Amino acid sequence: MTNTAEARGASRVEKMYEQLRLDIISGTYPPGTPLRTSGLAKDAGVSLSVVRESLIRLTENGLVEFVQNQGFRVMEVSREDLMDLSEVRIMMETRVLARSIERAGLDWEGQVVAAHHKLDALSDPAAGGIGSPEWAHAHADFHDALGVGCGSPRLINIVRLLRDSSEIYRQLSGPSGAESGRDIRAEHTRIKDLAVARDVDGATKALADHLQQTTDLLLNEVLTD
Structure with a gap:
């Protein structure tokens, strides 16, 4: 009974x-939004302890912060944090891509190609277009597919957490603001082609350029202060 109850509790927290x-x-x-445990618990129909455990985990993963005498809130954003986040993300994401290219087999190539195919299809305005919720999910899946062949669950998890933090910034520019003025479809296609061609230097440079362009646009168009 105890184990069953614990499993249900863990499932609710997850x-x-x-x-x-x-x-x-x-x-x-949005960044800075207070996250009131009582309101969240009521809306979700769960206990306060479930909400607190979830918020503590989100704090550990860099999406939420706890402010003394104020409680939990979504992490604030800043130019300095974005630049730091971008540098670390590029460092880690290119590393896992390089390891995937060097170590992974045909199954990984197939996963990358399939993820790109879905992303490219959803990039068409007739299918929702860049920035739509469906596109955002496919975008995350594509970037995830690039690194899953690296052979290191810890590296994969680190990259996913960094990507979540980056997504907070990308959302600040609106549905497609961070992609405006760019051929985002061509950027993704180039990364995919170089990755499956096993061109480590070319693929990692294309990925780094792709991530840096988003950062530069956000710095120049959104976080201008």
Whole structure:
């Protein structure tokens, strides 16, 4: 009985965590938004302890912060944090891509190609277009596919957490603001082609340029102060 109850509790925490994570990275809760445990618990129909555990986990993963005498809130944003985040993300994401290219087999290539195919299809305005919720999910899946062949679960998890934090910034520019003025489809296609061609230097440079362009646009158009 105890184990069953514990499993149900863990499941509730996981579900609550995932819902809050998605709400944060999608912009439903913008940076700095207070996250009141009582209100969240009532809306989700769960206990306060489930909400607190979820928020603590989100704090550990860099999406939420706890402010003394104020409680939990979505992480604030700044130019300095974005530049630091971008540097670390480029460093880690290119590393896992390089390891995937060097170590992974045909199954990985197939996963990358399939993820890119879906992303490219959803980039068409007739299918929702760049910045739509469906596109954002496919975009995350594509970047995830690039690194999953690296052979290191810890590296994969680090990259995913950094990507979540980056998504908070991308959402600030609106549905497609961070992609405006760019041929984002061509950028993704180039990364895919170089990755499956096993061109480590070319693929990692294309990925680094792709990530840096988004950062530069946000710095120049959104976080201008």
